[in-house]
Amino acid sequence: MWSNTYIKYIGANDHDLDLFESQYPISHGVSYNSYVIVDEKIVVMDTIDIRKSEEWLNNLAEKIGDRPVDYLVISHLEPDHAANILELCKRYPNMRLIGNAQTFNMLPNYFDIEGLNEKKVVVKEGDQISIGKNTLQFFMAPMVHWPEVMVTYVPEEKVLFSADAFGKFGTLDYEDGWVDEARRYYLNIVGKYGMQVQALLKKLSGLDVQIICPLHGPILTENLGYYINLYNTWSSYAPEEEGVFIAYSSIYGHTAHAAGLLKDMIEGLGKKAKVADLSRVPVSQAIADAFKYSSLVLASASYDGGVFPSMELFLIELVHKNFQNRKVAIMQNGSWGPSAARVIQGYVDKMKNMTLVEPIVTLKARETERNLEEMAQIAEEL
Numbered sequence: 001m002w003s004n005t006y007i008k009y010i011g012a013n014d015h016d017l018d019l020f021e022s023q024y025p026i027s028h029g030v031s032y033n034s035y036v037i038v039d040e041k042i043v044v045m046d047t048i049d050i051r052k053s054e055e056w057l058n059n060l061a062e063k064i065g066d067r068p069v070d071y072l073v074i075s076h077l078e079p080d081h082a083a084n085i086l087e088l089c090k091r092y093p094n095m096r097l098i099g100n101a102q103t104f105n106m107l108p109n110y111f112d113i114e115g116l117n118e119k120k121v122v123v124k125e126g127d128q129i130s131i132g133k134n135t136l137q138f139f140m141a142p143m144v145h146w147p148e149v150m151v152t153y154v155p156e157e158k159v160l161f162s163a164d165a166f167g168k169f170g171t172l173d174y175e176d177g178w179v180d181e182a183r184r185y186y187l188n189i190v191g192k193y194g195m196q197v198q199a200l201l202k203k204l205s206g207l208d209v210q211i212i213c214p215l216h217g218p219i220l221t222e223n224l225g226y227y228i229n230l231y232n233t234w235s236s237y238a239p240e241e242e243g244v245f246i247a248y249s250s251i252y253g254h255t256a257h258a259a260g261l262l263k264d265m266i267e268g269l270g271k272k273a274k275v276a277d278l279s280r281v282p283v284s285q286a287i288a289d290a291f292k293y294s295s296l297v298l299a300s301a302s303y304d305g306g307v308f309p310s311m312e313l314f315l316i317e318l319v320h321k322n323f324q325n326r327k328v329a330i331m332q333n334g335s336w337g338p339s340a341a342r343v344i345q346g347y348v349d350k351m352k353n354m355t356l357v358e359p360i361v362t363l364k365a366r367e368t369e370r371n372l373e374e375m376a377q378i379a380e381e382l
């Protein structure tokens with residue numbers, strides 16, 4: 001793990017949590033990162049999830065020995081980073097808490113901290129605090145993805161403490177190439193707030209950042225342009241890759257079969273296509289793939305005069321995450337009164353700048369010759 005003369009990692013891996021934020025499956029766990037800056041003052045950069053308090057307190061003690069903590073910087077109050085604020089206040093009664101006005105509005109919702117008024121140091125955009133050889137400089141990042149979020153820059157080390165930005169699922173002892181789990185993390189958790197992320201990226205572009213210390217996932221030490229470009233793509237709702245994501249919901253398998261045929265047709269034209277069964281793939285994965293590719297196919301069985309539930313959940317999430325700027329095609333299946341397309345279209349209408357590729361394909365169980373012709377047509381146009 002990267003560290004330098006002043007900045008030390010004191011976080012912990014969680015290999016056992018099943019669902020992050022009670023909804024995202026994390027088969028390779030997650031890390032809760034926390035850092036201590038050991039300078040003339042000792043500064044802790046965020047605490048940690050309650051599940052790893054003991055390990056974190058031991059890590060901190062190992063780095064600072066008997067020296068007391070002077071400051072705790074609170075980047076935001078989400079419990080996976082803030083659960084130990086009260087505990088740290090008890091251990092270090094003279095410690096000051098650094099946050100912004102909104103941090104201190106919200107802090108009493110979580111903890112009763114004795115003497116909070118004397119402990120708090122309220123910072124605003126651009127404020128600086130000297131801690132010895134180094135300086136902490138604060139930049140507000142409201143709604144990335146909580147209202148009180150702020151990031152901290154240490155100009156002397158060219159290090160950015162980026163809060164949840166540039167984070168990912170997966171523990172630090174699991175190597176996976178970063179991008180897939182960072183995409184799933186970003187688009188599901190922060191995806192709705194593209195505009196606010198764009199504002200933060202604009203602010204950061206004026207800083208000489210060479211190291212990014214996020215609150216989940218590895219410290220980023222090289223090739224930062226790659227990560228920043230991806231964040232720029234994701235937050236501007238642009239596709240990352242030309243290709244078609246075919247998301248289907250099927251009860252008996254006919255729609256699944258048609259989705260597979262469409263994939264073959266698209267690939268036959270030399271284009272990239274990926275298929276996902278929405279009843280089996282986690283919706284967070286399907287959301288990440290929908291954002292990754294330039295075109296989306298929504299294919300579903302009809303269900304009780306509407307659309308199959310796994311498709312409806314996916315559509316609700318797409319709208320919620322501000323999904324936009326894509327080509328979209330619709331396929332419905334219904335053996336007696338097809339109703340899926342009407343519902344799907346209602347959701348697509350709520351998304352910005354979507355181009356519907358026609359015709360809408362209606363299957364009545366098995367695909368017909370006519371269906372195959374229609375599918376060939378949408379394969380061409382996607």
Ligand SMILES: Cc1cc2nc3c(=O)[nH]c(=O)nc-3n(C[C@H](O)[C@H](O)[C@H](O)COP(=O)(O)O)c2cc1C
Nearest residue numbers: 250251252253254255302303304305334335336337
């Ligand atoms: C509970 C239930 C409700 C259904 N509701 C409808 C419906 O409203 N309209 C319709 O045409 N078919 C309905 N169907 C039938 C399926 O949509 C139809 O068999 C379709 O061809 C299934 O495609 P699949 O093989 O991809 O699952 C329903 C099936 C079930 C199990």
